[in-house]
Every structure is written in structure tokens, then in C-alpha cells.
Amino acid sequence: MAELQPLSFAIFVLITLATIGISIYAARRVRTAGHYYVAGGGVRWVVNGFAIAGDYLSAASFLGITGLVAFSGYDGFIYAIGFLAGWIVALFLVAEPLRAIGKYTFADALTSKFKSKKIRLVAAISTLVISVFYLIPQMVGSGAIVGPLIGLDYEIGVVVIGALVILIVATAGMVSTTWVQFIKGFLLLIAAIALTIGVLVVAGMGPIEFLGQFLSGDVNIPTAGGGVNTVPGDVFMSPGMKYTNPLDFVSLAMGLILGTAALPHILIRYFTVPKPADARKSTVIAIVVMGIFYLLTLYLGLGANFFGTLDPSDANLAAPMLAMHIGGEAFYAIISSIAFATILGTVAGLIMASAGAIAHDIYTEVLGRKTDEKRALRISKATAISVGVIAIVLGILAKGQNVAFLVGLAFAIAASANLPALLCTLFWKRTTEWGIVTGIVVGLISSIALIVVSPAMMSEGALFSLFNPGIVSIPLGFAVTMGVSLLTSDRVKSEATEKTAG
Amino acid sequence: MSTILLATDGSLPALAATVRAVAEAKQRSATLVILRVVEQSPMTSLELASESAALQRPEGEDGIEYAKELAALDRVPTTVMVREGPVVGEIIRAAEETGAEMIVLGTSSLKRLNRLYLGSVAKSVVSQAPVSVLVVKPTKEETKMVKARVREVIEPSPAKAVAAITRTRQFRVGLYLFAAYVIGYSIFVLFGSYIRDVFQIPTFGLNVGLVSGILIIILTIALAIGFNAYAVRAEREE
Numbered sequence: 001m002a003e004l005q006p007l008s009f010a011i012f013v014l015i016t017l018a019t020i021g022i023s024i025y026a027a028r029r030v031r032t033a034g035h036y037y038v039a040g041g042g043v044r045w046v047v048n049g050f051a052i053a054g055d056y057l058s059a060a061s062f063l064g065i066t067g068l069v070a071f072s073g074y075d076g077f078i079y080a081i082g083f084l085a086g087w088i089v090a091l092f093l094v095a096e097p098l099r100a101i102g103k104y105t106f107a108d109a110l111t112s113k114f115k116s117k118k119i120r121l122v123a124a125i126s127t128l129v130i131s132v133f134y135l136i137p138q139m140v141g142s143g144a145i146v147g148p149l150i151g152l153d154y155e156i157g158v159v160v161i162g163a164l165v166i167l168i169v170a171t172a173g174m175v176s177t178t179w180v181q182f183i184k185g186f187l188l189l190i191a192a193i194a195l196t197i198g199v200l201v202v203a204g205m206g207p208i209e210f211l212g213q214f215l216s217g218d219v220n221i222p223t224a225g226g227g228v229n230t231v232p233g234d235v236f237m238s239p240g241m242k243y244t245n246p247l248d249f250v251s252l253a254m255g256l257i258l259g260t261a262a263l264p265h266i267l268i269r270y271f272t273v274p275k276p277a278d279a280r281k282s283t284v285i286a287i288v289v290m291g292i293f294y295l296l297t298l299y300l301g302l303g304a305n306f307f308g309t310l311d312p313s314d315a316n317l318a319a320p321m322l323a324m325h326i327g328g329e330a331f332y333a334i335i336s337s338i339a340f341a342t343i344l345g346t347v348a349g350l351i352m353a354s355a356g357a358i359a360h361d362i363y364t365e366v367l368g369r370k371t372d373e374k375r376a377l378r379i380s381k382a383t384a385i386s387v388g389v390i391a392i393v394l395g396i397l398a399k400g401q402n403v404a405f406l407v408g409l410a411f412a413i414a415a416s417a418n419l420p421a422l423l424c425t426l427f428w429k430r431t432t433e434w435g436i437v438t439g440i441v442v443g444l445i446s447s448i449a450l451i452v453v454s455p456a457m458m459s460e461g462a463l464f465s466l467f468n469p470g471i472v473s474i475p476l477g478f479a480v481t482m483g484v485s486l487l488t489s490d491r492v493k494s495e496a497t498e499k500t501a502g
Numbered sequence: 503m504s505t506i507l508l509a510t511d512g513s514l515p516a517l518a519a520t521v522r523a524v525a526e527a528k529q530r531s532a533t534l535v536i537l538r539v540v541e542q543s544p545m546t547s548l549e550l551a552s553e554s555a556a557l558q559r560p561e562g563e564d565g566i567e568y569a570k571e572l573a574a575l576d577r578v579p580t581t582v583m584v585r586e587g588p589v590v591g592e593i594i595r596a597a598e599e600t601g602a603e604m605i606v607l608g609t610s611s612l613k614r615l616n617r618l619y620l621g622s623v624a625k626s627v628v629s630q631a632p633v634s635v636l637v638v639k640p641t642k643e644e645t646k647m648v649k650a651r652v653r654e655v656i657e658p659s660p661a662k663a664v665a666a667i668t669r670t671r672q673f674r675v676g677l678y679l680f681a682a683y684v685i686g687y688s689i690f691v692l693f694g695s696y697i698r699d700v701f702q703i704p705t706f707g708l709n710v711g712l713v714s715g716i717l718i719i720i721l722t723i724a725l726a727i728g729f730n731a732y733a734v735r736a737e738r739e740e
Contacts, residue, residue, distance in 0.1 A: 074701075074711055078694065081715050084722055085687055091726055092680035096673070100663040112660035212707040238702045238711050239694045246695035253691040257684075276667055277737060284730040291723040295716065426664055 008333035009151075015337040016164065019344060022179050043178055045278040049285020051178045052269050054185030056083075056260075056286065057293055058134075058346035059141030059316070062188060062339055064404025065294075066322075067315030069301020071221055073214075073236035075243050076301055079404050080294035082253050086260025086411075087290065089419075091283045094261045097426045099270050099279035105356040106264040106418065107365075108271075110425050114433045117366050119421075122440045124361035126417045127264040129444060130410055131354045131387075132394065134265070135347060137406035139395020142343045144316045145336055155396050161340070162392035165347045169355070169384040174272060177348045184338070184345040189289055191338045192296040195319070198326035199303035207299070211237075214302060221305070222312045248466050252408060255470030259411025262418035265346075265353035315402050347391065355384040408468055409451055416473035417443035420481040432485045439481025447473035504532040507602035509593045509627075510565035511538065515608030517648045518640035520569045523606035526636070527578045534580045535600050536569045539592040568652060590626040597631060606636045670740075672733040679729060686721075690714055 043051070061083060068076030102109035107123035139158050146157030168176055203210055219236040221229045235241070243249040260266065270279045300319055304310055309321035323335035359380035398406070420439045424431040450469030466472075508523040510516040527534040566582055573580045581600075585592040597605050609624035624637045640648065667673055693700050694711065701711030 074715075077712075077715055081690075081718055084719055085683075088680060088683050088722060088725070091729070092676040092683075096667045097664045100667055101660040208707055211712060215704070215709060234702055234709065237709060239698050246698070249695040250691055253687075253694070257687060277733070280733060281730060284726045287726040288723050291719050291726075295719050298716075427668070 007329055008336065011330075011333040012337045012340065015341050016344075019180055019183075019341060020164070020168065022176060022183070025176075043272040045273050045281040046285060047178065047182050048269060048273050048278070049282035050185040050289060051181035051272075052185075052266065052282055052286035053289035053293070054181030054183075054188070054342075054345050055266060055269060055349045057185065057188050057290060057342065058403075058407065059138050059145075059339065059343045060404045060407035061293070061297065062192075062342055063141050063145070063316040063319055064137070064402055064407065065297045066300040066304060066319040067317070067402060068242070068404050069298060070304040070310055070318040071315050072242040073219070073302075073305075074239050075241045075249075076404075077298055078239065078243075078249065078253060079256065079408065080297050082256025083260070084287070084291055084294050085257045087283065087287050089258065090261040090266070091280065091287065094267075094422065094426070095270055095279040095283045096276040098267060098422070099273065099276040101426075102267075102271050104268070104271060104360050105353070106267050106422075107357065107361040109267070110421055110436060111365075113425055113431075114436070116433045116437075118437045119433060119440075120361050121366050122437050122444075123418075123421070124357040124366070126413075126440050126444050127357040127361075128354055129448070130264060130414045130418070131350045131357075132390065133410040133413055134263070134407060135350050135387075135391040136394045136398045137401070137403035137410075138343050138347045138350070139391055140398050140401055140406065141316055141403045142340065142347075143395060143399065144314055145320060145339050145343075148317065148320070148336075154399055158392055158395040161343060161347065162388050162395070165344055165351060166385050166388035168344070169348050169351045169388070170381045174268075174352055177345070177352050178272060180341075180345045180348055184341045185289060187338045188342055189293055191335055192293050192300065194331075195303070195323060195326065195335065196296045196299040198331075199299050199306070199322070202326055203303070203306060210299070210306075211302065214306075219305065220308070222308075222310050243467075245465065247471065248468065251412075251466050251468040251471035254474060255408060255412035255415050255468050258415035258419050258470070258474055259413075262414040262422060263411070264357070264414075264418070265349045267422075268353055268356065269349075314400065347388075351384050351387050351391070354387040355380045358383040358387075405467070412451075412468050412470040412473065413444065413447045415470060416447040416477040417441075419474070420477040424481050424485065428482070428485070430485055430489050431481070432488045434488045435481050435483075435485030438484045439477055442480040443473060443477030446476050504530055505535050505600050505602045506530070506532045507535045507537055507593070507597050507600060507605045508569060509537045509539065509589075509596075509605065509607040509623075510569055512565035512568070513608065514645055514648060515638060515640055516565055517568060517608070517652060518644050519606050519608035519636075519638035520565065520572060521648060521651070522636065522638050524569070524572045524576055524578055526604065526606065527573070528576045530603075532578075532603070534569070534573050534578050535583060535596070535602060536566055536573075536580055537583045537585065537593065537596050538566050539589045540584065540586045572651075589623050590630065593623075593627050594630050594632075597633060602633060604634050604636060605631055606638065608638045608640065670736065672729075672736040675732065676729060679725060683722075683725065687718070690718060 065076055065079050068079060070076070098109055101112040105124075106127050107120045110123050111120050139162065142161035143154040143158040146152050146160060147154050152160065168180065200207060200210055205213065214233045214237055217233050218230050219233050221231065223229050239249055243252065273279055273282055300322060304318035304322040307322065307325050309318065309325045311317045311321065320332055320336045320339065324332035359376065363379055364376055417440045420443060421436045424439070425436065447469045450464050450473055453464045454467055454469065455465065506523055506527045508520060510520055523534060526532070570580055570582070583596055585596065593605065593607070605627060607624055607627060609622060628635045628637065693714070701709060703710045705713050
């Protein structure tokens with residue numbers, strides 16, 4: 001491939017320049033760390049709602065789910081359902097109380113109760129690990145899309161997007177990130193609607209008729225070797241194509257519903273609105289936008305399968321190739337550029353979360369370097385640049401993996417390490433400092449260890465038979481957090497009485 | 503039941519007196535009557551500001567909320583009285599009306615002109631009161647401690663901020679909805695994993711798996727919109 005296409009290139013440059021223009025405009029208002037991390041806490045809920053949707057509908061949702069549905073049918077759709085279901089946890093349990101106690105970062109919220117440096121340190125580390133796990137698929141997506149779009153090689157594509165994001169984040173922080181996300185969330189919704197309408201019009205069928213016709217016939221799935229795998233439609237449209245082991249299905253579903261409300265880069269979005277009620281309202285906006293979008297991914301994926309716009313060597317390209325088939329090169333360029341902007345925005349949000357963890361949590365709070373705001377701001381920007389560089393390197397190494405699958409792992413890690421700590425801090429009075437510290441550490445280590453010994457990493461003789469570690473590591477995270485809390489609660493109580501007596 | 507009368511104007515000595523009064527009321531398991539007397543002659547805002555400065559009154563604080571919060575922490579029952587009129591007279595009258603066994607108030611070592619201008623309420627109350635009067639004159643350390651507690655009460659602790667949300671009716675309704683949703687999702691996952699045959703049964707021109715998946719998405723949207731509408735209405739009523 002690697003051939004420059006002038007029209008695609010022009011549209012791509014236009015969207016990218018618009019994004020950078022917004023950042024530079026927004027950067028003029030950034031003067032303090034509060035502005036940098038959470039946009040001064042003054043974002044309107046409607047804007048934040050779209051920005052949350054923009055943040056969340058990453059390359060994994062647009063490129064990854066479309067590809068998975070196209071190749072695995074119903075098992076791809078389960079990602080769409082799980083990604084959305086996770087927001088119910090955020091809406092009913094997390095959004096409002098979190099806004100009431102948090103300031104800049106996820107660790108801030110956890111330490112509001114115990115003022116503990118240990119908690120802050122482990123929370124910052126888990127923020128970093130999860131964000132990096134989430135970053136890898138975004139970089140993979142960017143490399144996959146930039147290549148065919150403007151004629152660059154995969155590696156150069158990853159470097160280009162990395163450099164752009166670093167520029168955006170380093171100049172303006174959360175204000176520009178918010179606006180980039182807002183615009184992107186909006187564009188993505190429009191793109192998905194346009195593509196779906198295109199699929200139905202070109203196929204000449206109604207929405208239910210289109211889904212129904214898959215059940216009656218056979219479905220062709222191209223394989224990497226150049227052949228075609230034909231399966232009956234009702235098998236394709238039922239669980240079991242990808243997740244032959246039912247337990248794998250359960251583990252994934254669990255990781256997805258519990259992981260969302262524990263993703264650090266999503267949680268920090270709640271600190272950008274003024275009031276707890278605004279946090280709830282922006283969640284509702286986000287759910288509406290994302291719900292519509294995920295419903296449409298079913299049509300995008302099946303459309304790609306229907307028209308045979310599939311590249312077995314890279315499932316992530318199903319959506320742009322579908323656009324090419326339906327609307328020609330211009331439409332293809334627009335869709336690809338929006339996908340690119342999608343990645344740009346999500347990576348910016350992730351790097352913001354990582355920068356907050358290192359600069360605010362570890363440097364300022366744990367190491368106790370109480371420096372002036374200007375210096376703190378410089379350090380966050382330096383962090384943003386280094387995390388960006390790390391993401392570029394990892395993105396190049398992970399070439400060819402399905403992005404929705406990779407993101408599913410990030411969800412499982414977040415659900416195992418962060419969710420028990422967050423829910424216990426908010427709702428369980430007997431939680432102790434040590435309960436939170438050990439819970440995060442055990443959740444983090446166990447989920448990563450299970451991924452390392454899973455079939456995805458060890459092709460033969462995997463020690464752990466499931467692709468997603470959620471079903472083991474999430475209950476373990478909760479059990480350790482609560483168990484250790486109960487074991488250490490007596491000591492805390494006697495310390496407390498000593499304090500009041502003294 | 504016995505009662506203790508606390509006269510407060512939100513000044514630092516009065517806040518220190520509040521701490522003592524709550525402790526006394528708790529020890530005697532008495533009701534704490536919180537009295538705030540508003541001076542009869544209407545003051546201009548400049549006069550009010552200069553008085554606040556002279557009495558070292560923390561901004562925007564008339565002492566009632568602080569006393570209520572402190573008493574609530576120690577589970578001391580309270581009644582609030584706001585009176586208008588001459589300060590000393592109203593304190594004495596309130597003590598007689600409530601049958602208070604003790605009056606608690608604060609006083610400060612006013613300097614020079616301020617002393618002349620404000621006089622001493624405490625002195626007059628002591629000489630005219632029918633019962634014992636506890637006049638609290640806080641030391642420097644006590645003042646510091648009171649200031650810290652004021653900040654704590656005015657800026658609620660994280661636990662209180664969370665409790666303020668989780669205690670609301672809408673949050674509890676949300677919990678029930680959440681539980682119902684999780685049960686629904688679990689049933690869906692169970693069918694998708696171990697009872698997969700059911701997902702293949704044709705319905706509405708599709709199959710059960712597709713219909714239930716699409717329904718979950720639509721239900722999630724409807725639930726979010728409906729809950730928000732309910733919560734917004736509940737917040738307006740508060």
C-alpha cells in the first residue's frame with residue numbers, strides 16, 4: 001500500500017489542523033494546575049457528556065467492535081452491550097459521590113478519606129498501568145488507519161499520531177482535551193448514523209429485515225490464508241464464534257460492566273464539572289450518545305460482512321473499508337479522518353490521566369515537592385511528553401492485535417484493581433488504609449499475571465485457559481480489599497481512641 | 503428534661519462557648535437551646551462589617567449552623583430561637599421562657615475603643631440572670647482549635663459530602679434500579695454462556711439473543727433518561 005491519496009490527505013490535514021487550532025485557542029486560558037488537570041472545574045454538563053462519550057468511544061469501539069462483529073458476529077456484539085452496561089455502575093453508584101470527594105485525579109478521590117501516601121502511590125501506579133494498557137490499542141488503531149489513508153507505513157502512522165497528541169496535551173491540558181473530545185464524540189455519532197443509513201440504502205433493506213436475512217442464509221468469513229470460512233447464519237448470530245468456552249463469555253461480560261466506572265481517564269472527566277448533579281447529568285448524555293452508537297455498530301459490522309469489505313490481516317479496517325464501498329473515496333477519507341480524530345482525543349485523555357498520576361500524585365503529593373504552580377505545570381507537561389513516547393513504542397510493538405480485545409483487558413485490570421478500592425472508599429465504613437492498598441496491588445498483579453499466562457500471550461500450553469482474567473481477578477480484588485480491611489480494623493479503632501484521648 | 507441556653511452571635515468566643523455548651527448538655531443529657539439575638543437597631547452594612555471585624559466573626563457565619571452541627575455530632579437535641587431586640591434582655595427572657603438551668607455565652611478581651619463601644623454583654627447577663635452563667639473566655643489555643651473546627655463544619659468532610667448524596671431518596675431509588683439492572687444483565691450473560699440454545703430461538707424475525715441484546719441497549723438509554731428526570735425533580739423539591 002503506502003500510496004499518497006490527495007483527497008484523503010487533504011481531509012485528514014483539515015481535521016487535524018482544526019483540532020490543533022482548538023487546542024491553541026484553549027491553551028490561552030491555562031494558567032494553573034487546576035486549569036490544566038480539570039479545566040478549572042467549570043465545564044458545562046452537556047459538553048462534558050459528549051466529551052465522556054468521545055473519550056469512551058475510542059478506536060476500540062469504532063474500529064474494534066465493527067471488526068469483531070464483522071468476523072465473529074454475536075460475540076462482537078457482546079462487547080457493545082458490555083461497554084454500555086458499564087455506564088449503569090457509573091450512573092447509579094459512582095458519578096455523584098465521586099464528584100463530591102475528588103479534585104484532580106483518581107488517587108485524590110481515594111485519599112480524601114485516609115490522607116495516605118501509600119494509597120496515593122498505589123492508585124497512581126494503577127492509573128499508569130491501566131492507561132498504558134488502554135493506550136496500546138489506540139496506537140495500534142492509529143497505525144492501522146493512517147497507513148491506507150494517507151499512504152504512510154504503520155510505524156510512521158503511530159509516530160505521527162503520538163506526536164500530534166503530545167502537542168495537544170502539552171499545550172493546553174484538560175481544556176483542549178475536553179473540546180477535542182466533544183467535537184469528536186459528535187462527529188463519530190454522525191459518522192455512524194451516516195454509515196448505517198448507507199448500509200441499509202445500498203442493501204435495500206429495512207433495519208430488522210437486514211439483521212433477519214443473516215439468520216436464514218450462510219455467512220462467509222475470509223481467513224488469513226486467503227480462504228473463506230462459511231458458517232450457518234444462526235450460528236454466526238449466536239454466542240460461541242469467538243468465545244467457545246462459555247466461561248470466557250462470562251469473564252468478558254463481567255470485566256466490561258465493572259471496568260468502565262474504574263477507568264482513571266473516564267473518572268477524571270467527572271472532576272471537570274461544577275456539581276455532583278452535573279456529573280450525573282453528563283453521564284446521562286453520554287449514555288444516550290453511546291447507546292445509539294453501540295446499536296449502530298451492529299449494522300456497521302454486519303454491513304462490512306454483508307458487502308465483504310473485510311481484510312483478514314487486520315480486522316480493525318472493517319469500518320473504513322465499508323465506507324469506501326458505500327460512499328467512495330471521499331466518504332472513506334472522512335470516516336478514516338474521524339476515526340483518526342477519535343484516537344487523537346482518547347489518547348489525549350489517557351495521557352492527561354497519566355500525567356496527573358505522575359506529576360500531581362507522585363511528584364507533588366507523595367514526594368512532597370510543594371513547588372509553585374508554574375513548576376508543577378511544567379512537570380505535568382514533561383510527563384505528558386514521556387508517556388506519549390512510551391505509548392508510541394508500545395504501539396509499534398503491538399501491531400496487528402484486535403483493538404477491542406486489547407481494551408477488554410484494560411477494563412478487566414481496572415475492574416480488579418480500582419473498582420473495589422473506589423466502591424469501598426465511598427460506601428463501606430469499615431474500609432481501612434491497608435485494605436485499599438493491598439486490594440489495589442493484588443487486583444493489579446493478579447489480573448496482569450493472568451493475562452500473561454492466558455492463551456492470548458502463550459499460544460500453546462497456556463496456564464490459564466480464559467482470554468479475559470475478570471472472573472478470577474475481580475472477585476479476588478474485592479475479597480482482598482474487604483478481608484484485609486476487616487483484619488486491620490481493630491488496630492485502626494484503638495489508634496482512633498488514642499487520638500481523641502490524647 | 504433540662505435545658506441549657508447557648509447565646510451565640512457567631513463570634514470566635516461564642517463558638518468556643520458553643521463547644522463547652524454542647525459538652526455540658528451532653529453530660530447532663532439536656533436539650534441545647536441555641537439563641538441568636540439580632541440587634542434591634544438596624545445596622546448599616548458598614549457598621550455590621552466593623553462589628554464582625556471587632557468580634558473576629560468568621561465570615562458568613564451566625565453561629566446557629568455551627569452549634570447545630572456540633573450538637574448533632576454528639577447527639578444532643580437542639581431547639582433554635584432567633585430573637586430581635588436588646589441583646590441582654592432577650593437572653594434573660596429566653597432563659598426564663600425555656601426554664602434553662604444554665605446560660606452559656608462567650609466573651610472576649612476587647613481592646614480599648616471596642617470595649618467602650620460594644621460594652622460587655624456577658625457582664626450584664628451575669629448580673630441579671632436568674633440561673634448560673636458560664637462565661638467562656640477562650641485562650642489562644644482554644645481559639646485556634648475552634649477555628650479549625652469551624653472550617654471542618656463549614657467545609658464538610660469527604661465522608662459527610664458522600665453521605666449528603668447517598669442519603670437522598672433519589673440515590674436510594676438509583677440503588678434499586680441498579681440492582682434490577684444487574685440481575686437482568688446477569689440473566690442475559692447466563693443465557694449467553696450456558697443456555698445458548700435459547701438465544702437461537704427465532705422471535706420477531708430475529709432470534710432471542712439479538713432481540714434481548716438490542717433491548718438491553720434501549721433499556722439502558724431509557725433508564726438513564728428516566729432516572730435523571732426523577733432525580734432533577736427530587737432535587738428541585740429539596
